[in-house]
Amino acid sequence: MARPNKKKMASRSRKKRSVLLRLALVIIVTSVLWNLWPDAPVVDTSPEPPPIVMYAEQPARNDWPPLPDPGSNFPDSIDLLKHNYYVILDASARMAQSECNDGRNNLSDAIDALSTFIDAVPPDANIGVSVFNNNRIMEIMPLQSGVSLNTAMLSQMVPAGATPQRSAIHHAYAEMVSQGERQLGYGEYHVVVISGGMATEGEDPAAVIRQMLLDSPVNFHTVGFCSGLDLSLDQPGFISYRAVDNLVSLKQGLSEVLAEAPSFTLDSFQEAVPSILSDLPGSDVTSQ
16 A cells, blocks of 8 residues: 655645635735725715795795785775885994904994985885894884984994894894785885894804795895804805995995895786785775
């Protein structure tokens, strides 16, 4: 009987280990390359959400505001085409900053520019003003026509307190809704904010502004000191925002609010108005 060749057996063993090592190496390299290989991009097949369209961009819409009960009492004279402006003046501590206003007092310049703006508003238009100062929101001029600003009272204010932009804008919009009910949704509606900077925590106005613009024809304008400080009010595509850094540019920014206001005539509504008012007792439609 032949004796096994130890050298051949050792050679076969080495070859076998070599094959196993190579196979293991191939497996390891393949595994590493597999993990490093980028995943195939996931294709989103879900339909794109519809674009956000503001109320003012939908001429066919006429559902603002919800009209009151036809049996409600209405004034003898209803000026459907009245223009309405409600201004929110920031007199918070942020208005004490004057780095971008050549060292001038931001609040003093804002009061000066606001007075000029109110004088330029057509006498038959409604104008209202509220101010937030020392952690309070005060309506210093209810929405009405033929009024002037009490600058002496405002000049006594010292910039102080929080910046409750959301609450102030919510109040202004409520005033617009009330006036819209009186005018049956016709006319023009503008909310104007003279801002000194970012809102206080918990008072971000972004959501209430977007909802207002989506659900109503109210136009929203911001004139802000120091560009970039009030990002919550600077929303391209939604808000008319003007950054200002001195009294001249502030007055110019406010004057542009009036320049941008579209003009309407009663002829635009002569067919729609009678049908809307037919069920309203004692209504006498007038225009100026």
